[in-house]
Amino acid sequence: MNRKILIPIAVLAVAIVGIAAWQLQSPGTGGSAKQAAQAPAAKKASLPSFDVVRVEPTGSAVIAGRAVPGAKVNILDGDKLLGSVVADARGEWVFLPSDALPPGARELRLEQVGADGALTRGESTVVLAVPERDRDLAGRRGEGDALAVLSGSDGSRVLQAPRSLSQGGAPRPAGEVTIDTVDYDRGGKVSVGGQAKPGTEVMLYLQNNLAGRTKADNDGRWSITPDRIFDDGQYSLRVDQVGADSKVISRAEVNFDKKPIPEQALAGRAVVVVPGNNLWAIARRSYGDGIRYTVIFEANQAQIRDADLIYPGQIFLIPDGQ
Numbered sequence: 001m002n003r004k005i006l007i008p009i010a011v012l013a014v015a016i017v018g019i020a021a022w023q024l025q026s027p028g029t030g031g032s033a034k035q036a037a038q039a040p041a042a043k044k045a046s047l048p049s050f051d052v053v054r055v056e057p058t059g060s061a062v063i064a065g066r067a068v069p070g071a072k073v074n075i076l077d078g079d080k081l082l083g084s085v086v087a088d089a090r091g092e093w094v095f096l097p098s099d100a101l102p103p104g105a106r107e108l109r110l111e112q113v114g115a116d117g118a119l120t121r122g123e124s125t126v127v128l129a130v131p132e133r134d135r136d137l138a139g140r141r142g143e144g145d146a147l148a149v150l151s152g153s154d155g156s157r158v159l160q161a162p163r164s165l166s167q168g169g170a171p172r173p174a175g176e177v178t179i180d181t182v183d184y185d186r187g188g189k190v191s192v193g194g195q196a197k198p199g200t201e202v203m204l205y206l207q208n209n210l211a212g213r214t215k216a217d218n219d220g221r222w223s224i225t226p227d228r229i230f231d232d233g234q235y236s237l238r239v240d241q242v243g244a245d246s247k248v249i250s251r252a253e254v255n256f257d258k259k260p261i262p263e264q265a266l267a268g269r270a271v272v273v274v275p276g277n278n279l280w281a282i283a284r285r286s287y288g289d290g291i292r293y294t295v296i297f298e299a300n301q302a303q304i305r306d307a308d309l310i311y312p313g314q315i316f317l318i319p320d321g322q
Contacts, residue, residue, distance in 0.1 A: 047121075047123055048068075048110035048111065049066050049123075049124055050108070050150055051064050051066060053126050053148040053159045053160060054148070054160050057144060058133075059102070059103075059133070060101075061096070061100075061101050063094070063095045064092070065093060066091050066093070067093055067112045068114060069090065069091045070086065070087060070089070071086070071087050071114050071115070072084055072087075072113040073085050073087055073093050073110060073111070074112070074113070075095050075108065076108065078106060078109075082095075082097060082108070083098075087112075102130065103131060105127070105128065105130075106130075107125050107128070108125060124151065126149065127148070127280050129146060129147045129148075131145070131146065132144075145160065146160055147160060147161065151280055156280065156281035175196070175197040175250075176197075176241065176249075176250035177195070177196040177200075177202060177240070177241035177250045178194040178195045178196070179193075179194045179239055179252045179253075179254050179274055180193055180277075181274070181285060182254065182256050182272040183269055183270060183272065183318070184230060184258060185261075185268055185269050186269075188229040188230045189229065189230075190226060190230045190258070191223060191224070191225045192223070192224050192237060192239070193221065194221075194222060194252065195216070195221055196220060196222055196241045197216060197220060197241065198219065198220045199215060199218075200242065200249075201214075201215055202216055202224070202240070202242070203240045204237065204239050205238040205240070206236075208236075208238070212225070230258055231258075232258050233257070235255065236253065236254075237253065237255070254275075254312075256272040256274075256315075257313065266319045266320060267320060268318075269318040270316065271315070271318055272314075273311060273312055273313060273314040273316065277312075278310070279296055279310060282296060282316065283295070286318050296316055299316070299318075300317060
């Protein structure tokens with residue numbers, strides 16, 4: 001199989017409707033329990049991370065993020081050093097590549113070198129697709145925008161979305177509820193997940209009937225698995241984010257067609273593509289490793305007719321195994 005086309009498939013997001021809130025808060029209350037809960041957050045804060053990746057149609061770029069104050073930050077384009085910069089006293093850094101980024105798909109990573117010479121690598125990566133000059137990502141004539149998708153331990157989010165792939169052109173305000181995933185197993189158990197403002201109540205409705213409720217966690221993520229089995233067929237899902245006064249403050253909806261998972265398929269689950277999904281993010285959620293998008297691609301080649309895009313409503317089989 002020609003793997004040269006796989007990275008563009010992974011990074012070209014379908015119909016991106018908005019950037020979900022990405023808020024990290026320290027959990028817990030006093031004592032040793034609080035210290036234990038804060039330990040992972042403290043470790044994460046010591047790692048280099050991306051905040052901004054933006055590429056102009058000319059190829060000029062701005063890349064910025066955070067690191068340990070005074071540390072040297074290496075920005076890597078795959079295994080190639082793109083450039084280095086030193087984090088300021090607040091731990092913030094900004095890098096402006098001297099040369100325009102060439103067209104194509106790439107994965108950006110970070111390393112930092114502390115005052116003691118110790119090298120640490122960031123957990124997050126940015127999958128970046130840069131269109132050719134005077135073309136969009138689909139190869140059509142006209143000025144095109146790049147696509148940058150951040151993937152980390154907290155999931156994925158869009159740092160830069162091409163206007164040509166947007167629905168409506170306007171992102172959802174930060175903190176509004178989103179539906180990011182709809183997946184089901186061979187037995188008909190369905191799970192729905194997304195993001196909302198941390199700590200707010202989220203209510204899931206199936207065909208306008210309440211199917212479950214939960215609260216978004218400290219990272220703003222939520223997941224609900226209704227206590228029922230879904231037969232094959234078409235369904236409408238709605239999720240409401242409810243404020244302290246029990247009033248709905250934001251809403252998201254998605255329709256999906258649940259289809260059977262073939263018994264002979266090497267898959268125990270299926271994922272419904274919803275707006276904002278991309279193969280990298282689906283693999284990250286399914287396997288814990290975005291690079292395994294190739295497994296999903298190979299199992300669903302019959303559905304991925306366009307080498308650049310996946311579409312809302314498609315159902316991808318998620319192979320079991322290592």
